[in-house]
Amino acid sequence: MNIEFAGLIALGILVAVLFFIMMLRDQEVAKKLSIYEKIIEDLNHEHHQLSKEIQNLSKSNDFDLEAFRTEVAQQVAFEVQNSLTPIIQSIKEIDEIMQTFQDEQTNRIDALEHRTKEKNFSQINNTESNEKTIISQYKSGKSEAMIAKDLRIGIGEVDLILKLANLK
Known part of the structure; x- marks a missing residue:
């Protein structure tokens, strides 16, 4: 029975401590709520005074609310307008720079396309002249390796052209 009695006393003390902690917390919350109530009450009072002042000013002839708003x-x-004008000017300058850059790039692309067309045309003519040269040099007795070396092309290309011409 001694252990049970000690357990009951310990449980009672625990309940008393928890009750005391709850009371302290409750008092802290009550203090905070009273502070908030006072602040809200002060703000309401200030709002009411400002509303009265605005009504008095709008009713008096000395202050024209619409003129003030205008x-x-x-x-x-x-x-x-003053703050946006420099920004708008900068945007226009950037747009001009971008347009100039775009025009330059377009001109470069056009020049590259023109050069590509010229090279493709010259390569076609160069291939036809290579075929004639290969055939004439082969008929004159040069070997495929020598022809390839002279024309700076591959031996396989020389061999292909000779086969197509039925010389090999």
């Missing part, structure tokens, strides 16, 4: 809108538009 003036503020004009000032905002002026400031926005």
Whole structure:
């Protein structure tokens, strides 16, 4: 019974400690809530005073709310225009630079295409002249290796041309 009694006392102490911790937490939360309530109350009071002031100013002849709004809108538009003008100018300059670059690239591509067409045309003519040269040199007695070396082409190409000409 002694152990059971000690267990009950320990359980009672545990419950008392938990109850005490809960009470402390509750007091902290209550303090925070009272601070928040005071802040909200002050803000509501300030809002009410400002609303009364705005109503009094709008009713008086000294202050024209619409004129003030118009003036503020004009000032905002002026400031926005002043801040955007340099940006717009920079964008236009960048656009001009990009257009110039694009034109240069287009001209380069056109020049490359023109050179490619010229090379393809010269290669066709060069191949026809190589065929005639290969055939004439082979008939004059030169070997395939010598012809390939003179014309700076492969032996296989020389051999192919000779076979197509029925000389081999």
